[in-house]
Amino acid sequence: MSDLGGQIALITGAGGTLGSSHARAIAAKGAHVIVHDIDEGAAQSVVENILEGAQGSASPMVCDITNGSAVKAEVSKAVNDHGEITILINNAGITGNNALLKDIDEAFFDRMFDIHVKGAFFAIQSVIGGMKSVGRGRIVNTISGRAHSGAVSGSHYNGAKGAIVGLTRALATEFAPFGITVNAIAPGVTPSGMTRARLGEDGLAARAKQLVSDRLPTPEEITSGVMFFLAEEAAIVTGRVLNMQQPRKAEVV
Numbered sequence: 001m002s003d004l005g006g007q008i009a010l011i012t013g014a015g016g017t018l019g020s021s022h023a024r025a026i027a028a029k030g031a032h033v034i035v036h037d038i039d040e041g042a043a044q045s046v047v048e049n050i051l052e053g054a055q056g057s058a059s060p061m062v063c064d065i066t067n068g069s070a071v072k073a074e075v076s077k078a079v080n081d082h083g084e085i086t087i088l089i090n091n092a093g094i095t096g097n098n099a100l101l102k103d104i105d106e107a108f109f110d111r112m113f114d115i116h117v118k119g120a121f122f123a124i125q126s127v128i129g130g131m132k133s134v135g136r137g138r139i140v141n142t143i144s145g146r147a148h149s150g151a152v153s154g155s156h157y158n159g160a161k162g163a164i165v166g167l168t169r170a171l172a173t174e175f176a177p178f179g180i181t182v183n184a185i186a187p188g189v190t191p192s193g194m195t196r197a198r199l200g201e202d203g204l205a206a207r208a209k210q211l212v213s214d215r216l217p218t219p220e221e222i223t224s225g226v227m228f229f230l231a232e233e234a235a236i237v238t239g240r241v242l243n244m245q246q247p248r249k250a251e252v253v
């Protein structure tokens with residue numbers, strides 16, 4: 001993996017499980033990491049963890065990703081303090097809570113699209129001018145295996161993640177002339193705050209038994225997909241989705 005020294009990376013929702021793993025890995029490669037979250041304590045503790053382990057340099061950013069003007073203001077403060085952001089990982093998210101269509105009211109539907117789709121849109125709008133000015137940028141969005149597959153519940157979550165695929169492909173084309181790539185990872189179920197709330201420990205264990213590896217991935221294994229898109233050698237890879245879902249045993253013939 002390439003050295004990311006001298007770069008500034010913004011990771012949204014980095015107080016959570018996958019985001020904090022991405023933050024640690026990117027900081028360890030030399031970038032200054034801006035650990036964003038709506039939860040100030042969670043963001044601060046990830047920053048402290050990176051600084052204490054001397055695994056790199058990091059600072060917190062706290063705002064609701066659905067508040068476009070707050071995101072722009074926080075990004076502009078961070079750029080003043082640290083320099084242009086050249087790596088953006090859109091990761092903040094919430095669970096669809098296994099809700100059936102009849103149980104998804106308009107507020108829950110809007111919240112789902114606001115956090116996942118508008119949140120990514122606001123973050124990209126806030127950093128893109130800086131990326132264009134320095135002629136480089138890597139944007140990695142987070143979708144889900146659920147954007148590709150059916151599910152008995154959580155259609156608002158699947159729909160929002162599918163919308164991010166469209167956003168990724170369109171912006172990859174728009175920004176290619178500026179040396180900026182836009183890609184997405186689709187993690188499979190990984191133990192985290194979100195999946196524990198949705199499936200519980202028993203549900204996670206049952207899911208593990210269905211997979212060819214007999215286990216769920218670690219956050220670090222999902223982070224490897226992000227790191228692939230950040231590599232210098234991946235400069236021509238854009239508009240792609242890396243599906244990190246493992247096959248289920250029944251799918252193997």
Ligand SMILES: NC(=O)c1ccc[n+]([C@@H]2O[C@H](COP(=O)([O-])OP(=O)(O)OC[C@H]3O[C@@H](n4cnc5c(N)ncnc54)[C@H](O)[C@@H]3O)[C@@H](O)[C@H]2O)c1
Nearest residue numbers: 013015016017018038064065092093144189190192193194
């Ligand atoms: N864990 C999985 O199995 C899995 C699978 C597929 C996709 N994903 C996606 O990966 C991403 C990270 O999920 P995770 O599993 O680490 O969950 P997590 O709950 O551990 O982390 C999500 C983080 O996003 C933050 N967040 C939520 N709403 C926010 C808002 N409005 N503004 C700012 N921050 C906000 C939360 O505070 C939390 O720290 C999400 O986009 C999720 O949809 C996760």
